[in-house]
Amino acid sequence: MSPIRTRKISPRVAIIGTGFSGIAAAIALKKKGIEDFVIFERADGLGGTWRHNRYPGAEVDLESHIYSFSYERYDWTRTHAGWSELLGYLEHVAGKWGLYPHMRFNEAVNEVTWSDERRDYVVATSSGKDHGRFTSVISAVGFLNTPLVPPFVRDEHDFEGPICHTSEWVDGLDMTDKSIGVLGTGSSAVQVIAEAEKVGSEVKVFQIEPNWLLPKNAHDFTSLERKLNRFAPVYFWRRLKLYADYDMRQHFTGHAREDGRSNRNRRRASIEFLHRELADRPDLIELATPKFAFEGRRTVTSDTYYSSLKSPKVTLVPHAVKGLSRSGAIDENGDEHQLDMIVLATGFDAANYLGTYKVRGEGGVDLHESWNREPDAFLGMMVPGFPNFFIMFGPNTNAIPLVTFYEAQANFAAGSISRAAKKCATKVEVRRSAFLIYNDWLQSRLSRTVWAKTTSYFRGGTGKIISQWPFSASSYVLATKLLRRLVVKVS
Known part of the structure; x- marks a missing residue:
């Protein structure tokens, strides 16, 4: 040996x-x-x-x-x-x-x-x-x-405001009273948009294609819920229930096949949520309805995105950005949008x-x-x-x-x-x-x-x-x- x-x-x-x-x-x-x-x-x-x-x-x-x-x-x-x-x-x-x-x-x-x-x-x-x-x-x-950074950002440009990718957020960067451009409509984007709408003067959302979206049902735990969660059996029961729900959803690939029960049920719920939240804005329903199969891309969860889109401060631009000017972004139609700062929610390589x-x-x-x-x-x-x-x-x-x-x-x-x-x-x-x-x-x-x-x-x-x-x-x-x-x- x-x-x-x-x-x-x-x-x-x-x-x-x-x-x-x-x-x-x-x-x-x-x-x-x-x-x-x-x-x-x-x-x-x-x-x-x-x-x-x-x-x-x-x-x-x-x-x-x-x-x-x-x-x-x-x-x-x-x-x-x-x-x-x-x-x-x-x-x-x-x-x-x-x-x-x-x-x-x-x-x-x-x-x-x-x-x-x-x-x-x-x-x-x-x-x-x-x-x-x-x-x-x-x-x-x-x-x-x-991080995926678009070519027009990597190349030399004249834009004078801050540009920041969501995964490289600069400490102290403030959106208050700013005109903000958000590139993307994925999971990170919808979270940024909700916060930008609260404090910014204007928000432009540049959308290449809409995503399927479901409610998140997120909330702070009440004092009673936190007290119960500190009790080990309650904590582990809640964890086990969540685990079992996810396991059943993905059983035999049911979530990722168009004929899968989970896929069909969640697609139906997504459509109902879209129409319920945007019932008074048929123009937005059309722009926010995906054309690809449900779950074909990462499904977004948010309780606030659709309500943010309805804000008078928010504009959904159904075009990608193709370039930057000194004072803003230029979309694929050639239209220029005046912006103070740009957030890249453009994902990763x-x-x-x-x-x-x-x-x-x-x-x-x-x-x-x-x-x-x-x-x-x-x-x-x-x-x-x-x-x-x-x-x-x-x-x-x-x-x-x-x-x-x-x-x-x-x-x-x-x-x-x-x-x-x-x-x-x-x-x-x-x-x-x-x-x-x-x-x-x-x-x-x-x-x-x-x-x-x-x-x-x-x-x-x-x-x-x-x-x-x-x-x-x-x-x-x-x-x-x-x-x-x-x-x-x-x-």
Whole structure:
């Protein structure tokens, strides 16, 4: 037997990112008795999405009870928490589990490189420090982290006011008494629009295409509700009920097929909500009615968007912006709109998974070159040729409830790393045959959904669906438990 395989293995793990998934990964390692890990974070504090997305009105689309760890309760103030409360929750969890000593802030990862000879990784970061070698790497950067900025903003322009992407909100940027242009009508946009309408002098909403929208039913918890939520059985019952509702909605892909019961029921509810809210504005009903299949793109939830559109301060412009002038924006019709500031709610480069750093695997192969902007992975987590490398919230794992997926992926990664250490193994890798069979099967199922019929960020350049998981959370959790030992080999 070779010396490499007989020496005792002490795992040393690098985690990239301190958002929900990074914290889930760190806790899973701790539960397995693995304490030697470093968490790299490019920002000056933890939080990931909820540190970067701090625009006015930013809050989660899922209920607080389900958008949180199953093992960490919290005294939520709202049914749907805002960014600051979610950030506070993550800080609370990180402190409770002793994660801060493991974190390295203002330390952006530039490259992760596998050594065929040593069977470990080197992580190169922005500081240039030598962080030592790592037996495994867990990427927890997600995929919605590279803002899409229109060309007319990237190029030189004359606009004199502030321009800000929702994920790069500038602290102190004030919308009060401003004429505000909002580019986009997605989830971030509708939240910004509601706040802009409250304080701005005028709001112009530039819409390329309307989205399907459902009421959010968000509200502050009453003092009695918060008191009941502090009682563990009540808290867990509410969480379980939400989980079961989402699981049933996604059972057998019912939410993503036009003939699915869930899809039909929710589409009907969306249409009824649209017509009820805009009953006195038939002009807006026409402009706000989508032409694509329900759920073909991310469905927006909001209690305030339609009422905001009816405000005399708000104008819905059914055209994209094509350029900027010194004092405003020029739409596709050539009309100029006078604006004091512009908010880009233009989304992210979703096909660019792990787009903030490079990954080199066996033989120096570049992961992004092998993906060619159409990423795939076994269960969204492992790619052949990149041993000991695990991806959180990877390709084809975008589904709800998100935190359930994070926990399952964290347990998968930590379990695989722990198993390898116990076997004195230095390599954990997915079998290529399993990887190919799995992705062929998954794409065949995805081809039957509404996502395959609609252009969206869910799809890559050739039309391949790269982000979505088509089934329930329970089916994914079960797959991670049953398949880990069958298709992941250690050596």
